[in-house]
Amino acid sequence: MEPQEFSAYFKILEDTIQKKEQFLDELLGLTKGQEAVLAGEKFSMEEFSELMDKKEVYIQKISEFDAGFEAVFAKVKPVIEEYKKAFEPRIKALQQRIKTVLEKGAALCALEEQNKARLGICLGEKKKEIKNFKRSSETVSGYYKNMTGAVADQSFFMDKKK
Numbered sequence: 001m002e003p004q005e006f007s008a009y010f011k012i013l014e015d016t017i018q019k020k021e022q023f024l025d026e027l028l029g030l031t032k033g034q035e036a037v038l039a040g041e042k043f044s045m046e047e048f049s050e051l052m053d054k055k056e057v058y059i060q061k062i063s064e065f066d067a068g069f070e071a072v073f074a075k076v077k078p079v080i081e082e083y084k085k086a087f088e089p090r091i092k093a094l095q096q097r098i099k100t101v102l103e104k105g106a107a108l109c110a111l112e113e114q115n116k117a118r119l120g121i122c123l124g125e126k127k128k129e130i131k132n133f134k135r136s137s138e139t140v141s142g143y144y145k146n147m148t149g150a151v152a153d154q155s156f157f158m159d160k161k162k
Contacts, residue, residue, distance in 0.1 A: 006083065009076045010090055016069045017097045020062055024104045027058045031111050038118040043126070048119075 030051050037047045080091065 006076055006079045006087075009072055009079075010087065010094075012072050013069060013076070014090070014094060014097070016065050016072070017094065017101060020065045020069070021097065021101050021104065023058050023062050023065070024101060024108065027055060027062070028104065028108055028111070030055045030058070031108060031115065034115050035111065035118070038115060038122055043122040045126075 034048060034051045034055075037044060037051065080087070084091065
């Protein structure tokens with residue numbers, strides 16, 4: 001591979017990492033949106049799911065860019081090693097950008113873990129609400145059955161021991 005051809009491949013690597021960084025920024029924004037939904041007074045599963053769907057698109061794009069980056073890098077790695085001095089400034093810039101992408105990825109993972117814990121709490125509260133609603137419904141239903149005499153035909157056992 002000639003240095004000129006390598007330059008074109010290197011440009012592809014730079015563009016790919018730049019796009020990945022942009023997608024990570026979008027993903028971070030959506031994850032912060034989920035954090036706001038979870039921290040809100042009234043948890044909305046619809047809003048949360050909508051944000052999850054949007055995140056899915058970006059995650060898919062990031063995966064595609066990762067695969068492309070790895071394929072191109074595997075092709076040019078021998079040339080990078082051979083012409084390291086000639087492309088040193090571009091290599092250092094690419095390394096810095098990769099470091100930034102990794103930092104954003106780590107921040108995203110940390111925020112996801114926080115959101116996961118908050119989601120568990122929110123879903124636990126929803127479960128309690130549903131359980132209480134069901135218990136209240138059964139109590140009301142039993143009360144109305146008793147008041148209408150629907151239970152009067154049943155026999156009851158009373159212990160007469162003192």
